Amino acid sequence: MPELLRADGITAGYGDSIILEDIALNLAAGESLALLGRNGVGKTTLLLTLMGLARLRQGRIVFNGEEITQLPTHRRAHAGLGWVPQERFMFPSLTVEEHLSVVARPGGPWNLGRIYKMFPRLEERRRNLGNQLSGGEQQMLAIARALMTNPRLLLLDEPMEGLAPIIVQELMKVIGQIVRAGEFAVIVVEQHARLALELTQQTIVLDRGRVVHRCTSEELLRDRSTLDRLVSVA
Template sequence: MAELLALDGVTAGYGEATVLEDVSFALQEGDSLALLGRNGVGKTSLLVTLMGLTRLHRGAIRWGGADIARLSTHKRARAGLGWVPQERHMFPSLTVEEHLTVVARPGPWTLQRVYAMFPRLQERRNNMGNQLSGGEQQMVAIARALMTNPRILLLDEPMEGLAPIIVQELVRAIRKLVQDEGMSVIVVEQHARLALSLTQRAIVLDRGRVVHDSDSASLLADGERLDRLVAVA
C-alpha cells in the first residue's frame, strides 16, 4: 500500500524549547496507530506538530510523499488531516447540525452517514453546542472531522473524562472506522490497553523520543513491558 504519512527525524517544540526529538515513523493507507506514553512526554505535541502548530527545528514531514513542513494548518486540513483536539472546540452559538455542515467537504462522509454512526447526534441536531454533555461534544468533534472527509483521523484523548456508556459508544465508532471503513487513525489515549485493542500498531514516547515501536497485539500481550513503558496499573 502507498505511504500516507511519514516523519523523518522530526525535532519540534514551542519557540526555542524542544519537545519532540528525532521522531521517525511511517504509516500506510489504512494503518491505525496507538500513540502511548506517560503524561507530558510529547504525545499531544506530536499531533499538533502534524497540524503545523509547533516549530519544526529539524526533520521532514511527508504527506502522500510530499513535504508539508511549510503548509499552514488549514491547508493540511484540506489535504486530508482530520484533527480532533482534546479541547473539542464547541461553538455555543451553533447547533449540532451547523457544527457539522459548516465544515463539510465533498466525499463519502455525509450528514446522513455521520448520523448513522452517531444516532444520538441526530436526536440532538437542533441543540446548541453548550447544551450538550461532554460525551455528546466528543461525538460532535469526531463527526465534524469526518465531515471534512479526511484521509487520516488524529484523535487526542477521545475518552478522557467520559462516562463508561459513552466510552463504549465511541469505542464502537472508532473500531468501525478502523476495521470496516479502513480509515487511517492515530489515537493518543491514556487507557493504553483500550488504544491497543483499537489499533494495528503502537508507538511509545518518552521525553519526546520513540522508545518502542511494534504491532499493537504483541505489546498488548506483553503486560509487563506495557506497564513498564506507560506506567499503567
C-alpha cells in the same frame, strides 16, 4: 499498501521550548497506530506538529505524496488530516449541524446522512449549540466533525478522556467500527493504553520526547510486563 504519512527527524515544541526530538513516523493508507506514553511525553505535541499548530524546528513531513512541512494548518486539513483535538474545541455559537456543515468537504464517503446514521444522538441534538452538549456528545461531535472533512488520516487525541465508563463503551464501539473499516488511517493518542491497543495495528511509545518502543499493538497487548514498564501510571 501505499505510504500515506512519513515524518522524519521531527524536532518540535512551543516557543523556545523543545518537546519532541528526532521522531520518525510512517503510516500506510488505512493503517492504524496507537501513540502511547505517560503524561507530558509529547503525544499531543506530535499531533499538533502534524497539524502545523506546534513549532517545528527540524525534520520534514510528507503526506499523501506531498510535502506539508511548511503548509498552513487549514491546507493540511484540506490535504486530508482530520483532527479531533483533545480539548474537543466545540464552537459555542454554532449548532451541532453547523459544526458539521461548516467544515464539510464533499467528494468522499462522509456526509450528513451517514454521520447521523452513525451518531443518532447528534441528529436529535442537531439544533443545540456546541456548548449545550454533554461530554460524550461533544466527543461524538468532535469525531463527526473531523469525519465530515473526509480525511485520509484521522488524528484522535484522547477521545475517552473524562468520559463515564458506559459512554466509553458506546463510543469505543463506534470508533472501532470506523477504524477497522480501514477507509482511512488513524493515529490514536490515549491514556487508556489497552483501549488504544485493541483498536490499532501498530504502536509507538514515547518517553520524554523520544520514541522508545515500536511494535505491533497485538504484541504489546500480550506482553503485560513491557506494557506496564512503558506506560503504566506509576
